[in-house]
Amino acid sequence: MEFEILPVTRYAQNCSIVWCEKTSRAAVIDPGGDLSEILNFIELLELEPEVALITHGHFDHCGGAAQFAEMTGARIEGPHRGDEHVVARLEQMGERYGVPARTYVPARWLEHGDRIRFGEEELEVLHCPGHCQGHVAYFSRSRRQAFVGDILFRHTIGAWEHPDGNLPLLIHSIRSRLFTLGDDVGFVPGHGPTSTIGHERRENPFVGDEAFARWCARFPGSEDPALGHAPQA
Numbered sequence: 001m002e003f004e005i006l007p008v009t010r011y012a013q014n015c016s017i018v019w020c021e022k023t024s025r026a027a028v029i030d031p032g033g034d035l036s037e038i039l040n041f042i043e044l045l046e047l048e049p050e051v052a053l054i055t056h057g058h059f060d061h062c063g064g065a066a067q068f069a070e071m072t073g074a075r076i077e078g079p080h081r082g083d084e085h086v087v088a089r090l091e092q093m094g095e096r097y098g099v100p101a102r103t104y105v106p107a108r109w110l111e112h113g114d115r116i117r118f119g120e121e122e123l124e125v126l127h128c129p130g131h132c133q134g135h136v137a138y139f140s141r142s143r144r145q146a147f148v149g150d151i152l153f154r155h156t157i158g159a160w161e162h163p164d165g166n167l168p169l170l171i172h173s174i175r176s177r178l179f180t181l182g183d184d185v186g187f188v189p190g191h192g193p194t195s196t197i198g199h200e201r202r203e204n205p206f207v208g209d210e211a212f213a214r215w216c217a218r219f220p221g222s223e224d225p226a227l228g229h230a231p232q233a
């Protein structure tokens with residue numbers, strides 16, 4: 001598996017083009033906009049885009065998905081159905097923030113544990129609510145690489161201060177679903193530089209091991225890995 005990151009839209013959203021070197025079959029994660037750049041890259045490497053994978057319903061991540069699917073014949077999958085109401089508002093939100101966006105109906109709303117295959121590669125779906133209710137991450141277990149959208153960033157975490165956000169749940173998703181993948185796993189966040197799980201466990205001031213120890217001392221029960229919902233702050 002190879003991948004290339006193309007920052008798209010005025011929000012420099014990291015669209016990742018991921019492909020199987022043996023078959024040239026590709027998945028495009030979060031084609032939020034600037035489709036000409038994405039399509040140029042695909043053409044340059046003679047890739048065959050099979051699927052657009054969406055991490056969550058924000059317009060900078062999926063506003064271009066409908067048009068991308070029309071232009072390439074790729075299907076759209078994701079995110080989790082918890083973001084259906086966000087995807088339904090794509091036009092309005094794009095207009096408000098000055099990014100052309102169109103709503104879509106995915107071929108499949110994804111569930112935790114679903115798999116996506118293209119060529120000889122496979123990505124696993126990790127449901128990680130907290131930034132949005134339906135947010136998912138994509139993980140290549142064989143290549144030790146994750147694509148995590150707006151859940152986790154280098155040295156920070158996703159926004160939660162909006163109606164669909166939930167800070168305890170966001171922290172729980174990161175700790176239980178991303179940090180458990182292994183310290184060696186690299187990840188591409190929705191914006192900004194890449195990092196590794198190990199680096200964030202050591203250095204992340206919001207959700208790293210040290211910060212989390214302080215959080216647990218303040219909100220006992222957070223450390224329970226079986227917790228569906230972290231305690232309300």
Ligand SMILES: [Zn+2]
Pocket residue numbers: 056058131150
């Ligand atoms: Zn977002």
Ligand SMILES: [Zn+2]
Pocket residue numbers: 013058060061150190191
């Ligand atoms: Zn974003």
